[in-house]
Amino acid sequence: MTLQRTNLQKVKRFLGNNTVTILFLVICAFGIPLSGYSANYLVSEVVVRIARNSFLIVSLLIPILAGMGLNFGMTLGAMAGQIGLVFISDWGIVGIPGIVLAMIISTPISVALGIWCGKILNMAKGREMVTSYIIGFFMNGIYQLVVLYGMGAIIPIRSNSLVLPRGYGIRNTVNLIGIRKSLDNLLMIRLFGIPIPLFTLVVIALLCIFILWFKKTKLGQDMRAVGQDMEVARAAGIKVEHTRIVSIVISTVFAGYGMIIYLQNIGTLNTYNSHMQIGMFSVAALLVGGATVSQAKIRNVFLGVILFHIMFIVSPMAGKNLIGQAQLGEYFRVFVSYGVITVSLVLYEIRKKHDRGIAGQILAQEQGVEA
Amino acid sequence: MVLSPFIAIGLLEYSSLVASFRLFATTLAVTVTFMVMDVRVTIKFERIEYMNEKKTPLLEMKHISKDFFGNQVLTDVNFTLRPGEILGLVGENGAGKSTLMKILFGMDEIHQTGGFGGEVLINGESVLFETPIDALAAGIGMVHQEFSLLPDFTATENILLNREPLKYTALSELFGERLNVLDREKMTEISEKAIKRLAVTLDPEMMVSQMPVGHKQFTEIARELSKEATDITEGIKLLVLDEPTAVLSEQEADSLLKAMRLLAESGIAIIFITHRLQEIIDVCDTIMVMRDGKIIKTVPAEGVVIPEIARWMVGREVKTVSHKRAVQDTAEREVLLKLQNLWVDMPGEVVRNVDLDVYKGEIIGIGGMAGQGKLGIPNGAMGLFPAGGKIFFEGKEIPLNSPRNFLDAGMAFVSEDRRGVGLLLDESLEWNVSFTAMQVQDKYLKKYLGGLFKWRDQKAIEETTEKYVKQMEIRCTSTKQKAKELSGGNQQKVCLAKAFAVEPKLLFVSEPTRGIDIGAKSLVLQALRKYNEELGTTIVMVSSELEELRSICDRIAIVSDGKVLGILPASTESAEFGLLMVGQHSELVDGGSL
Numbered sequence: 001m002t003l004q005r006t007n008l009q010k011v012k013r014f015l016g017n018n019t020v021t022i023l024f025l026v027i028c029a030f031g032i033p034l035s036g037y038s039a040n041y042l043v044s045e046v047v048v049r050i051a052r053n054s055f056l057i058v059s060l061l062i063p064i065l066a067g068m069g070l071n072f073g074m075t076l077g078a079m080a081g082q083i084g085l086v087f088i089s090d091w092g093i094v095g096i097p098g099i100v101l102a103m104i105i106s107t108p109i110s111v112a113l114g115i116w117c118g119k120i121l122n123m124a125k126g127r128e129m130v131t132s133y134i135i136g137f138f139m140n141g142i143y144q145l146v147v148l149y150g151m152g153a154i155i156p157i158r159s160n161s162l163v164l165p166r167g168y169g170i171r172n173t174v175n176l177i178g179i180r181k182s183l184d185n186l187l188m189i190r191l192f193g194i195p196i197p198l199f200t201l202v203v204i205a206l207l208c209i210f211i212l213w214f215k216k217t218k219l220g221q222d223m224r225a226v227g228q229d230m231e232v233a234r235a236a237g238i239k240v241e242h243t244r245i246v247s248i249v250i251s252t253v254f255a256g257y258g259m260i261i262y263l264q265n266i267g268t269l270n271t272y273n274s275h276m277q278i279g280m281f282s283v284a285a286l287l288v289g290g291a292t293v294s295q296a297k298i299r300n301v302f303l304g305v306i307l308f309h310i311m312f313i314v315s316p317m318a319g320k321n322l323i324g325q326a327q328l329g330e331y332f333r334v335f336v337s338y339g340v341i342t343v344s345l346v347l348y349e350i351r352k353k354h355d356r357g358i359a360g361q362i363l364a365q366e367q368g369v370e371a
Numbered sequence: 372m373v374l375s376p377f378i379a380i381g382l383l384e385y386s387s388l389v390a391s392f393r394l395f396a397t398t399l400a401v402t403v404t405f406m407v408m409d410v411r412v413t414i415k416f417e418r419i420e421y422m423n424e425k426k427t428p429l430l431e432m433k434h435i436s437k438d439f440f441g442n443q444v445l446t447d448v449n450f451t452l453r454p455g456e457i458l459g460l461v462g463e464n465g466a467g468k469s470t471l472m473k474i475l476f477g478m479d480e481i482h483q484t485g486g487f488g489g490e491v492l493i494n495g496e497s498v499l500f501e502t503p504i505d506a507l508a509a510g511i512g513m514v515h516q517e518f519s520l521l522p523d524f525t526a527t528e529n530i531l532l533n534r535e536p537l538k539y540t541a542l543s544e545l546f547g548e549r550l551n552v553l554d555r556e557k558m559t560e561i562s563e564k565a566i567k568r569l570a571v572t573l574d575p576e577m578m579v580s581q582m583p584v585g586h587k588q589f590t591e592i593a594r595e596l597s598k599e600a601t602d603i604t605e606g607i608k609l610l611v612l613d614e615p616t617a618v619l620s621e622q623e624a625d626s627l628l629k630a631m632r633l634l635a636e637s638g639i640a641i642i643f644i645t646h647r648l649q650e651i652i653d654v655c656d657t658i659m660v661m662r663d664g665k666i667i668k669t670v671p672a673e674g675v676v677i678p679e680i681a682r683w684m685v686g687r688e689v690k691t692v693s694h695k696r697a698v699q700d701t702a703e704r705e706v707l708l709k710l711q712n713l714w715v716d717m718p719g720e721v722v723r724n725v726d727l728d729v730y731k732g733e734i735i736g737i738g739g740m741a742g743q744g745k746l747g748i749p750n751g752a753m754g755l756f757p758a759g760g761k762i763f764f765e766g767k768e769i770p771l772n773s774p775r776n777f778l779d780a781g782m783a784f785v786s787e788d789r790r791g792v793g794l795l796l797d798e799s800l801e802w803n804v805s806f807t808a809m810q811v812q813d814k815y816l817k818k819y820l821g822g823l824f825k826w827r828d829q830k831a832i833e834e835t836t837e838k839y840v841k842q843m844e845i846r847c848t849s850t851k852q853k854a855k856e857l858s859g860g861n862q863q864k865v866c867l868a869k870a871f872a873v874e875p876k877l878l879f880v881s882e883p884t885r886g887i888d889i890g891a892k893s894l895v896l897q898a899l900r901k902y903n904e905e906l907g908t909t910i911v912m913v914s915s916e917l918e919e920l921r922s923i924c925d926r927i928a929i930v931s932d933g934k935v936l937g938i939l940p941a942s943t944e945s946a947e948f949g950l951l952m953v954g955q956h957s958e959l960v961d962g963g964s965l
Contacts, residue, residue, distance in 0.1 A: 217549065217552050218551055221528070224524070225521055225524070225532060225533070229521055229522075231519070232520065233533075235519055237533045238533050356757070357757060359716045359757075360714065360716040363714040363716060363723060363759070364759045366723060367724045
């Protein structure tokens with residue numbers, strides 16, 4: 001028996017399910033006029049950010065499919081991507097070959113980190129998000145050890161522009177001049193005066209098609225099953241642990257590629273910082289797009305990127321115009337990303353609790369039918 | 372001074388580093404273990420030459436016996452099953468039905484507790500299943516009481532879970548066959564075929580979460596039926612249905628029974644476990660009655676009548692009720708607690724619509740089969756699970772879903788979940804005994820400055836605990852001992868003491884003797900009765916053991932399908948209760964919604 005809902009309840013439910021997205025629509029609606037940016041500028045900025053960030057965010061989708069929540073462990077993939085970039089910068093390989101090589105270097109590192117992370121998450125079932133978050137911090141330590149002390153000392157790095165003056169360790173910023181925008185500029189077209197990095201968008205589209213196709217595969221089906229109920233899946237003979245590890249590995253590898261695409265657009269690598277907040281911003285963008293811990297679709301990715309980054313673009317200017325301080329915008333960015341994640345998580349729990357109450361409503365309704 | 376926070380942070384980081392390294396080491400160890408364990412578990416069939424040329428039975432269980440650490444649950448069970456035969460297996464809770472099925476399926480639980488005695492033969496060959504997956508491979512299917520379906524999958528996806536037909540894709544060469552795409556058309560075809568065999572209407576594309584219960588049950592059965600013979604597994608030959616009709620409406624149950632007959636005609640043997648005896652008579656070829664781990668009767672279903680089965684089921688040597696209570700005329704007695712249209716959403720023990728009057732000063736028992744909702748009544752009344760309806764205590768309505776209001780009204784609840792809800796396991800007996808009374812009633816507190824400060828009154832706590840330890844013979848080293856160190860029986864006594872300390876007007880006791888030995892059982896029951904007699908406390912006792920209820924209660928209500936079926940005086944014959952539990956009328960029944 002299903003519960004009959006009135007129209008008002010339906011509207012309430014819709015609003016409840018999309019609170020974060022609606023909140024962002026409101027912020028953007030106020031922010032855009034306040035910032036005073038032209039439509040052309042805004043659109044071109046948003047296009048740049050879609051090309052820059054989408055790949056990273058799409059990499060979050062598969063662990064959600066497998067019921068593992070938002071994979072903050074994507075930071076691991078980001079580190080692998082950065083290591084790949086450091087090597088190709090050292091070897092002086094430029095352009096598309098450089099990007100491809102960086103991706104190839106990052107893959108085995110991502111796979112190894114992904115397997116390791118997946119195994120830990122299998123020991124922390126139900127607490128995947130917080131565990132992967134902390135794993136990210138832990139791995140950051142190892143990354144620093146390798147990059148700050150290992151590179152140049154044990155791992156040969158020849159280029160002086162990369163190594164710190166003391167002789168070992170990578171500099172704070174690495175100029176990625178060799179591959180800068182090489183993916184974006186491969187096929188740049190102009191539409192109504194707005195530059196569109198078509199090739200990057202095609203790569204992202206291919207990834208989206210891959211995700212859609214993946215859901216139809218046996219592995220995708222197994223992940224959906226594991227995501228819904230591990231015990232039922234296990235009883236049917238699905239290798240639950242293995243499936244979960246695979247989902248994290250795929251996510252980590254894609255995050256590595258995503259990071260390379262992201263950095264080729266930015267053009268400089270902040271060796272010790274670039275990866276730190278990328279997990280946080282990607283997760284926040286996905287949630288703004290209307291995804292939840294247990295469900296995320298490709299449309300959530302793009303809606304999220306657009307709304308989240310409009311907020312990013314307009315908030316410094318809006319802040320300046322409003323109270324004369326651009327810093328307000330800076331503050332706003334960080335505050336909002338953490339806020340979005342918190343609100344989404346809280347709303348998710350509230351909704352879960354509410355849904356549990358539905359069983360009771362049905363029981364009460366049955367009594368009415370009997371009487 | 373200024374630096375100290377930084378030092379603290381540094382220390383924190385250091386300790387987290389150590390923790391991380393530990394985590395790393397554990398991961399390594401676990402990885403290695405996984406690799407070792409990943410060696411495929413091989414199926415070992417012990418083949419024994421079968422000399423007999425006659426038609427061999429499909430399943431034969433010979434001299435099966437099983438004990439859980441000295442506690443004999445099955446003794447010398449023998450039976451055979453021919454292809455196409457429907458065997459009805461009946462017995463009270465704890466008669467050994469589920470243990471027998473677990474042995475058949477080679478569940479872990481059996482292996483971990485020392486295996487079993489006797490032999491299982493399939494088609495005349497002795498087999499020993501190491502996991503349920505081996506049993507499935509040999510063509511034995513099981514439909515469980517609780518559904519094991521994925522709510523957001525369609526019927527088809529559930530039916531073919533992990534057995535989906537695949538279409539080849541090139542990527543599978545590189546990454547293994549799990550990257551082949553599901554063949555949706557073929558999936559629908561197979562599931563439709565399986566549903567057709569059941570001759571029921573079931574939309575293969577319907578999401579399980581939107582199905583009525585009956586359809587979920589059919590989906591489960593269709594899943595077993597769709598298991599066609601392949602080169603590594605055999606087609607389904609034997610189907611075990613564990614209480615498949617318990618959650619179904621009459622109509623749904625009827626079509627299920629029809630489907631079962633159809634399956635039997637096609638040569639599939641069925642073991643049918645149910646508490647609804649009429650169904651057994653209607654559909655089965657043979658009836659097997661179990662009691663106390665033994666087979667009491669195996670008879671052809673023809674000509675058997677329900678009272679006969681009920682008698683076999685509960686007909687243990689009826690102990691004389693040790694204490695006859697004067698049955699008072701209920702008409703004149705004051706109603707202390709009134710439950711009206713109570714529903715409780717307690718998973719596995721759903722209460723649908725309960726009306727019940729509890730009279731002042733009585734002990735009323737609530738009995739019934741497991742999973743029918745008897746446990747849901749006290750849990751819902753106290754507010755531990757979402758509930759609705761109305762509760763009146765001493766004529767006043769008590770708000771539901773609020774344990775505090777329940778306690779404030781003067782009621783108390785001893786939960787069946789001793790270790791979870793009942794006790795503070797890591798605290799002393801003193802704390803356990805005094806905790807609720809202190810929290811709810813400000814007992815054992817000394818007040819200073821007009822109640823601004825409240826101080827624990829250690830002396831009063833000690834005295835009370837001592838009193839209960841003596842009274843109920845709680846075996847402990849001292850009142851300071853931790854609750855988790857006590858045995859199950861003694862823990863139960865502490866739970867009771869905790870409730871007694873509140874001095875409630877009405878006490879709910881849920882499964883007070885579950886999992887404790889006979890000596891402790893009688894002490895617990897005595898304590899309850901004594902408490903009732905001396906202080907006049909009304910007691911509502913929920914138990915699955917009918918004899919126990921009969922020995923201490925005044926009246927017993929039998930709950931089935933979330934409703935009170937009827938209320939009988941405790942002095943009624945056991946067989947009457949047996950009949951009531953399986954839904955049979957009797958002129959003695961008082962009240963209820965039959």
